[in-house]
Amino acid sequence: MIATRETVSAAPAAQGPQETFVLNLGPQHPAAHGVLRVLMTMEGEWIQRAEPVIGYIHRMHEKMGENRTWAKFLPNTSRIDYLSAMHYTHAFVGAVERAMKIEVPLRAEYARVITSELNRISSHMVWWGALLLDLGGFTPILYAFDDREKILDLLEGLCGARLTYCYYRFGGLYNDVDDEFLRGTRDFVQHLRPRLKMYRDLVTDNVILRKRLTNIGPIDAEMCRRYGATGPVIRGAGVPYDVRRMEPYSVYPRLDFKVPMYPECDSMARYLVRMDEMEQSLRIIEQALDQIPTGPFLAPKVPRVLRLPAGDYSYAVEAARGRFMVRIVSDGKEIPYRVRLRAPSFSNLSLYEEASRGMILPDALAMMGSLDLVIPDIDR
Amino acid sequence: MNPTLDQLIAQFTELIGPEAFAAAAAPAVPPSPPAATAVGTTGASPAAGGGVPVAAAKPAPAPAAPPPPLQATQHALKGYDLDARVAPNQVVDAARLLDRAGFAIDAVTGVDWLAQEEMEIVYDYFHPSQSLRMVVRTRVPRAAPELPSISGVFPGANWHERETHDFFGIRFAGHPNLKPFLLPEDANFHPLRKDYTP
Numbered sequence: 001m002i003a004t005r006e007t008v009s010a011a012p013a014a015q016g017p018q019e020t021f022v023l024n025l026g027p028q029h030p031a032a033h034g035v036l037r038v039l040m041t042m043e044g045e046w047i048q049r050a051e052p053v054i055g056y057i058h059r060m061h062e063k064m065g066e067n068r069t070w071a072k073f074l075p076n077t078s079r080i081d082y083l084s085a086m087h088y089t090h091a092f093v094g095a096v097e098r099a100m101k102i103e104v105p106l107r108a109e110y111a112r113v114i115t116s117e118l119n120r121i122s123s124h125m126v127w128w129g130a131l132l133l134d135l136g137g138f139t140p141i142l143y144a145f146d147d148r149e150k151i152l153d154l155l156e157g158l159c160g161a162r163l164t165y166c167y168y169r170f171g172g173l174y175n176d177v178d179d180e181f182l183r184g185t186r187d188f189v190q191h192l193r194p195r196l197k198m199y200r201d202l203v204t205d206n207v208i209l210r211k212r213l214t215n216i217g218p219i220d221a222e223m224c225r226r227y228g229a230t231g232p233v234i235r236g237a238g239v240p241y242d243v244r245r246m247e248p249y250s251v252y253p254r255l256d257f258k259v260p261m262y263p264e265c266d267s268m269a270r271y272l273v274r275m276d277e278m279e280q281s282l283r284i285i286e287q288a289l290d291q292i293p294t295g296p297f298l299a300p301k302v303p304r305v306l307r308l309p310a311g312d313y314s315y316a317v318e319a320a321r322g323r324f325m326v327r328i329v330s331d332g333k334e335i336p337y338r339v340r341l342r343a344p345s346f347s348n349l350s351l352y353e354e355a356s357r358g359m360i361l362p363d364a365l366a367m368m369g370s371l372d373l374v375i376p377d378i379d380r
Numbered sequence: 381m382n383p384t385l386d387q388l389i390a391q392f393t394e395l396i397g398p399e400a401f402a403a404a405a406a407p408a409v410p411p412s413p414p415a416a417t418a419v420g421t422t423g424a425s426p427a428a429g430g431g432v433p434v435a436a437a438k439p440a441p442a443p444a445a446p447p448p449p450l451q452a453t454q455h456a457l458k459g460y461d462l463d464a465r466v467a468p469n470q471v472v473d474a475a476r477l478l479d480r481a482g483f484a485i486d487a488v489t490g491v492d493w494l495a496q497e498e499m500e501i502v503y504d505y506f507h508p509s510q511s512l513r514m515v516v517r518t519r520v521p522r523a524a525p526e527l528p529s530i531s532g533v534f535p536g537a538n539w540h541e542r543e544t545h546d547f548f549g550i551r552f553a554g555h556p557n558l559k560p561f562l563l564p565e566d567a568n569f570h571p572l573r574k575d576y577t578p
Contacts, residue, residue: 055562062547063571098459225484225508227536234508241508247455314459314504314513327459327504329491338572342487342504350539379562 020048023361027056033130033368034375038352040361047364050356052349058379065339070096070306071170073339077326078164080341081377083126085165086112086119087319091326093168094249095315099308099330100170102299108172109251110292114185115155115167116250116317117281117288121192122151123320124274131271131369132203135212140203147195154184170306171299177292186289189282196279204275213268217367219355220265227351231322231344232277233371236270238263243318255287267370274372305334312338321345321372345377382510383481385452385461391477392450392464400449400467460504460513467518468527471503474516475530475537478505483514488530488540490548494574497522499550503530503537520550529555547572 026037035056041049061080065073077092078085090112097104125148129141152162158181159167159174167174203209224234234241240261244252260276262269308330316325322344329338348371356364383391393401449465466474486504493500503516520527529552531538541552542561549570552558560567570576 055560055564058562060571066572095459098457221508225482226479226534228485228487228506228534229536239508246506246511247459247513312458312502314515316459316506323486323506325459325486325504327487327489327502338491340487340489340502346539347485347536350536354535
């Protein structure tokens with residue numbers, strides 16, 4: 001039987017009042033992907049109320065932003081959502097560039113797009129492998145990490161880091177993209193296309209996966225709006241909301257790509273959005289490789305010590321999990337007055353209590369996997 | 381569900397009320413520039429030109445004349461399109477207005493203005509089907525930082541308000557569960573207050 005709220009609320013009532021118990025999931029449960037704890041009030045196998053308890057790896061990045069210079073805070077931003085570091089540093093340098101009115105050279109913007117999209121694919125690879133682990137399929141994560149490794153090697157050659165990249169600088173990049181990287185990226189695009197087809201044949205069209213995800217965990221557009229859920233969650237609810245389109249930044253307006261969107265609102269829709277997004281990222285990378293011009297990779301005359309004009313500025317990017325926004329407030333000094341980090345996983349998890357009501361536990365875990373949570377991103 | 385910038389300006393002009401505009405436009409020691417008063421006196425009508433900044437001209441930097449309570453800003457410069465300053469008791473009405481207009485809650489946060497003895501609360505909204513970003517902000521006295529909660533309108537604000545309470549000690553009246561959230565369960569400190577020392 002497919003678990004819906006109607007079937008669930010009807011089931012226990014027929015047998016008269018039942019005792020409930022509290023199930024403590026986490027903070028080290030393997031399905032919770034990190035130190036997330038969920039207090040679940042259960043009615044047998046059914047969830048009556050699931051309350052996420054967060055803050056176990058809270059590091060107070062926003063306070064750290066208030067006691068160091070703008071440049072010294074930059075490496076922090078890649079440690080918020082460590083699977084999506086390029087996007088997060090992009091938002092922060094973007095906010096500072098917006099405030100200082102720094103013109104970023106075109107070559108740097110293209111390199112940012114290429115590295116950001118590579119990062120999106122590597123992030124989705126981790127999600128894909130981990131989701132299937134949650135569902136009991138062990139093999140796919142080995143394939144996913146094999147392909148992801150190639151991305152990490154490419155990015156390591158570029159900026160020295162494999163995970164917490166700090167590659168972007170105010171006004172450009174840490175160093176230029178070399179021919180080896182550009183050639184390697186082109187090869188990788190050719191390599192991944194047939195692999196994605198294999199993923200589709202091997203996993204996406206697998207009947208067990210379909211049965212575990214189809215019609216499970218309905219999250220509709222209205223719920224996304226009221227909770228501020230973004231990224232593949234809202235695109236899996238039939239809303240083509242993508243920051244790259246809605247608040248265009250960098251050179252995305254020059255590139256041709258589709259915003260994958262599925263109207264089914266279930267876990268399978270969110271799964272398919274991410275699988276399609278990887279193909280679109282490949283398209284974006286290919287175009288950017290064709291279009292990337294020669295020239296400088298760093299804006300000239302960016303002062304070493306930045307003093308932003310007083311005022312507040314915000315900058316949003318489409319990270320792998322959705323809308324990431326940095327809101328900065330400057331009082332004209334060398335040190336930020338306030339740095340606000342709006343994390344997509346935080347808003348995406350906040351709807352969990354409402355969405356999981358009346359589901360059975362294994363389905364609620366499948367839905368949690370389809371939200372693609374990164375706990376340090378929630379806790380910051 | 382897809383409001384234009386001009387409709388929003390008109391609705392917020394009505395919400396904020398003429399008194400607030402008059403207060404902002406009241407000449408401080410030097411007369412404030414006419415551009416800043418345009419919205420307050422005549423509503424949004426003269427600026428109805430497809431997202432042209434209404435009062436982007438900021439007051440002269442000399443003595444701090446209060447900025448106009450409603451400013452259309454350029455997204456390329458600020459990252460949002462409309463900036464509204466409301467009274468603390470108007471934040472729920474503002475949230476309802478934006479809810480009806482189809483906006484989604486982006487974030488709620490605070491800023492501690494220690495020198496002015498005020499706490500600022502900033503509400504960010506984005507629109508899921510339109511390129512429109514909106515900021516609503518208000519200020520409460522630092523000695524009694526309390527204002528109504530908007531979690532009844534946008535349930536997503538629940539967590540953001542809890543976080544803001546953690547970090548700033550701002551109390552959101554009517555919030556269902558204002559317990560420590562990201563901080564330890566027994567936390568009685570507010571680390572983002574500017575006078576906080578660990």
